[in-house]
Amino acid sequence: MLDLGFVRTNLALVKEKLALRSAETAALLDSFEPLDTERRAAITEVETLKAQRNALSAQFGQLKREGKDISEIQRQTGSLKDRIAELETAANLADEKLQTILQTIPNLPHDSVAKGSSEDENVVVKTWGDPVQIQDAKPHWEIGESLGILDFERAAKISGARFVVQYGSGARLERALANFMLDLHVREHGYVEVLPPTMVNSRSLFSTGQLPKFAEDLFHCDDKGPYTGEYQDSDHWLIPTAEVPLTNLFRDETIDLSNGNISFCAYTPCYRAEAGSHGRDVRGMIRQHQFQKVELVKFTTPETSYDEHEALTRNAETVLEKLGLPYRRMLLCTGDMGFSSAKTYDLEVWLPGQQTYREISSCSNVESFQARRANIRFKPAGASKSEYVHTLNGSGLAVGRTYLAVLENYQQPDGSVRVPEVLVPYMGGETVLRPQRFGKAVE
RNA sequence: GGAGGGAUGUGUGAGUGGUUGAAACAGGCGGUCUUGAAAACCGCUUUGCCCGAAAGGGCAACGGGGGUUCGAAUCCCUCUCCCUCCGCCA
Numbered sequence: 435m436l437d438l439g440f441v442r443t444n445l446a447l448v449k450e451k452l453a454l455r456s457a458e459t460a461a462l463l464d465s466f467e468p469l470d471t472e473r474r475a476a477i478t479e480v481e482t483l484k485a486q487r488n489a490l491s492a493q494f495g496q497l498k499r500e501g502k503d504i505s506e507i508q509r510q511t512g513s514l515k516d517r518i519a520e521l522e523t524a525a526n527l528a529d530e531k532l533q534t535i536l537q538t539i540p541n542l543p544h545d546s547v548a549k550g551s552s553e554d555e556n557v558v559v560k561t562w563g564d565p566v567q568i569q570d571a572k573p574h575w576e577i578g579e580s581l582g583i584l585d586f587e588r589a590a591k592i593s594g595a596r597f598v599v600q601y602g603s604g605a606r607l608e609r610a611l612a613n614f615m616l617d618l619h620v621r622e623h624g625y626v627e628v629l630p631p632t633m634v635n636s637r638s639l640f641s642t643g644q645l646p647k648f649a650e651d652l653f654h655c656d657d658k659g660p661y662t663g664e665y666q667d668s669d670h671w672l673i674p675t676a677e678v679p680l681t682n683l684f685r686d687e688t689i690d691l692s693n694g695n696i697s698f699c700a701y702t703p704c705y706r707a708e709a710g711s712h713g714r715d716v717r718g719m720i721r722q723h724q725f726q727k728v729e730l731v732k733f734t735t736p737e738t739s740y741d742e743h744e745a746l747t748r749n750a751e752t753v754l755e756k757l758g759l760p761y762r763r764m765l766l767c768t769g770d771m772g773f774s775s776a777k778t779y780d781l782e783v784w785l786p787g788q789q790t791y792r793e794i795s796s797c798s799n800v801e802s803f804q805a806r807r808a809n810i811r812f813k814p815a816g817a818s819k820s821e822y823v824h825t826l827n828g829s830g831l832a833v834g835r836t837y838l839a840v841l842e843n844y845q846q847p848d849g850s851v852r853v854p855e856v857l858v859p860y861m862g863g864e865t866v867l868r869p870q871r872f873g874k875a876v877e
Numbered sequence: 878g879g880a881g882g883g884a885u886g887u888g889u890g891a892g893u894g895g896u897u898g899a900a901a902c903a904g905g906c907g908g909u910c911u912u913g914a915a916a917a918c919c920g921c922u923u924u925g926c927c928c929g930a931a932a933g934g935g936c937a938a939c940g941g942g943g944g945u946u947c948g949a950a951u952c953c954c955u956c957u958c959c960c961u962c963c964g965c966c967a
Contacts, residue, residue, distance in 0.1 A: 438926090477927050480938040486937090489949045495895040504947080511947045557943090667941085668957055688887070813905090820924095 435536055435807045439587050442470055451542040454549055454768035462539050477527035480518060487514045498549050538647060543768040543802040544740075544777040547767070550767025558779070562751070563760030564700075565784045565791075568841055572839035573787035577719035577845050578604065582870045583718070595716070595721040596708060601872030603864060606724065607853075610860030611702045611833050615728040615753055619830055623749045625699035625730060630679035632702050634672045638682040640665045643774035643800075643806035644674060650709040651725075672705035676729035677827040684733065685808040688820050693755065695734040695742060699830065701726065718838060720792065725834035732826040735812065736802070739824035740777075743799040748829040750795045757854045760784040762791055774800045778851045779828075781833065787842035794835045797828030 437574065441448050443567055443580070445467065453460035548557045580582025583604020589597040619625040633655065639645040644652060654661050655670040673679060678699050697738035704727050707734065715721035730749060736744045747763065754761045766778040775798040782791035811820040816837045844852040851867040858865055869876050 477936080481927060484937085485935055487947080491895080494947050498895090498947095508947055515947090666957085813947065 435803060436539065436542070438470075438532070438536060438807065441466065441536070442563070446682060448542065452539060454543050454547075454810050455540060455771070456551070456769060464536060466535055469528055469535070473525065473528035473532055474607060476521060476528055480521045480525050483514055483521065484519045487511055487518065490514075517573075520843045526619050540771075540773045541772060541776050541800060544801075545800070547777050548765055548767045549769075551769035553767075553770045555767040556770055559576075559763040559765050561762040562755060563758070563784070565760050566786045568786045568845065569847065571786040571789075571842065572845060574785075574841040577787070577841045577851060578719075578838075579847070580849055580869065581851065581867055582872070582876070583607070583867065586718075594723075596721065598719055598722060602870050603861070603867050604836070606835055607835060607857070607867070610857045611836050611840070612726060614756075614777040615830060615836075615856055616699060616701055618756065619728070619730065619749060621698045622783075623697075623752070625697045625749075626711060628680060628683075628698045628700045630676060630700055630702065631671050632676075632679070632705075634682065635667045635674055636661070636669050636671065636678070637665045638683065638685070639671055641685055641774040642678045642681050642804050643807065644678065650800060651707050652706045653707055663689070663817065673702065674702040674706050675704050675827075675829075676702040676725065677731060679727060680731040681804055681810075681827065682803070682808060683826050684810045685809075688811045688813060689733060689823065691735055691812045691823065692815055695732055695738060698731045699728060700731075700831075701728045703727075705821075705833075719834050720838070722834060725832060727832045727834075728830050730797075730826075730828045733810070733812075734824045734826065736821070736824050739799050739801060739826060743777065743779075743797065743826055746826055746828045747781075747797040748867070750781055750797055750828050753831050753836070754781065754783060754794070756856050757836070757840065759836070759843055761794070771797070771850060772798065774798070774803050776801045776803065781831070783839045785839060785842050787845070790832055792835065792839075794839065795829040795831045797826070799824065799826050801825075 436448065436503050441463075445463070449460050449463050451465065458677055463514050474572050476857050490507050490511050494504055494511075497507065548555065549553075550556065575584065575586065579586070581604070585599040585601065586597075589599045592599075608661075610849055620627050634854070636645055645665065649661060651672055653672040656664070658669045661669070680700055683698070703724055705724050706722075708721060708723060711721060719725070730746055732746060734744050749761065751761070761781050761783045763780060764780040766775075770776050778796060778798040780793050781795035781797070783794040784790075785792055790799070804825045805822040810825070812823050813820045840854060840857075841851055844854060846852060846866075849869065853861050853865050853867065
């Protein structure tokens with residue numbers, strides 16, 4: 435969310451920057467100016483009347499103590515009361531409309547972000563490793579099913595489409611990847627491991643920007659009844675990413691950044707309704723209702739957030755490099771960035787089975803956009819006023835997609851899959867995944 | 878699920894209808910003293926919004942929402958959360 439005063443004094447600039455996302459986005463601000471004027475006029479009038487009422491009340495107390503006549507004041511305040519109530523309603527209405535606009539407009543793109551209207555205009559910042567060309571490369575779902583470690587059919591039976599069951603060495607590979615990533619971030623990159631709830635309330639989802647606009651992408655639990663559009667602190671939603679619980683840890687708090695920025699990482703399941711993606715990526719593990727992810731979140735000062743953004747992105751890249759998975763870093767253009775983000779790098783991993791790069795991580799600096807919604811502040815050294823922190827988040831990495839990237843990049847002509855060297859200790863010494871049935875080796 | 882207690886500023890914690898936006902203490906910041914530090918002493922120390930060029934003035938906020946009243950942190954209703962005990966339970 436942007437600051438009301440900032441939008442008011444920089445309306446032309448804000449419109450211009452929003453137009454870099456899309457024309458429709460900029461149009462959200464069309465009614466801003468008249469509404470803002472209306473709101474302020476109403477507030478000024480209400481507050482004038484309230485000041486009168488307060489003065490009369492003070493007089494009332496005085497007179498009553500002196501035992502004097504109070505009926506005249508009673509009559510005056512009585513007539514003020516109705517007008518105040520009336521005008522207050524008008525002021526609240528204008529304020530709500532304005533708040534709706536502010537809550538619905540996305541973050542402004544940072545100056546370093548390339549202009550563009552769609553993903554076609556994203557910029558390749560760097561490429562690491564050579565895209566492996568494998569003779570008769572198979573997609574991961576074929577590899578996984580023939581090895582007997584992935585089972586999409588039984589997953590469909592017990593849960594429906596867009597789920598998977600993993601068995602034996604396959605299940606262990608998921609756990610190995612997660613442990614490897616967590617250990618790397620904790621031991622070498624300075625993150626603190628967190629195990630957060632994977633259900634959150636709507637107030638949290640508002641703070642990170644998923645609500646109110648993207649409710650249909652989320653799974654809502656109806657234990658407290660259907661979603662009413664209000665931000666409650668007692669309802670439950672399944673998290674779409676650990677960014678939500680991690681960022682909300684410090685909601686409504688003033689945190690201490692005097693000893694440096696705060697970095698958290700967490701391994702959690704993530705749940706996405708995928709309401710708008712019928713027919714896309716229906717095969718395999720690319721797009722699931724449930725997947726696991728190691729998430730990185732940072733709380734920083736405004737001065738350091740862009741350096742930290744580069745560092746966080748490097749932390750995610752390091753996972754791919756240690757796993758030996760070719761990738762490229764994309765700078766998302768203004769038209770392709772997420773709602774809350776000011777600048778986003780996507781990491782795309784090479785998938786030889788599909789002859790394409792696919793997103794495996796998304797690293798964003800959202801500046802103060804979420805901090806303002808979540809009311810997360812810090813006190814700069816020597817300053818008397820607190821300021822909003824900057825928050826950053828990135829996948830480090832999406833484990834499900836890393837898993838399928840390993841299957842496709844390390845597949846062998848005989849149908850087996852080599853285990854990347856760094857994962858061998860996490861696999862109990864297993865160096866090759868061979869055909870198995872419910873975990874038992876088969877010929 | 879049952880019974881009871883509670884929610885106040887950075888923290889602890891007073892305050893049960895009228896200079897209480899809020900005591901006190903702690904913490905933080907500044908100052909005096911000191912070679913320096915500590916101690917002691919003095920001062921400052923919530924946020925959002927509205928009017929205003931500014932100086933300054935005003936409104937609102939004591940978990941959320943609603944009500945009573947001329948006036949609510951204080952009384953009533955309601956919701957949420959936390960704590961204690963009982964029950965159930967991985």
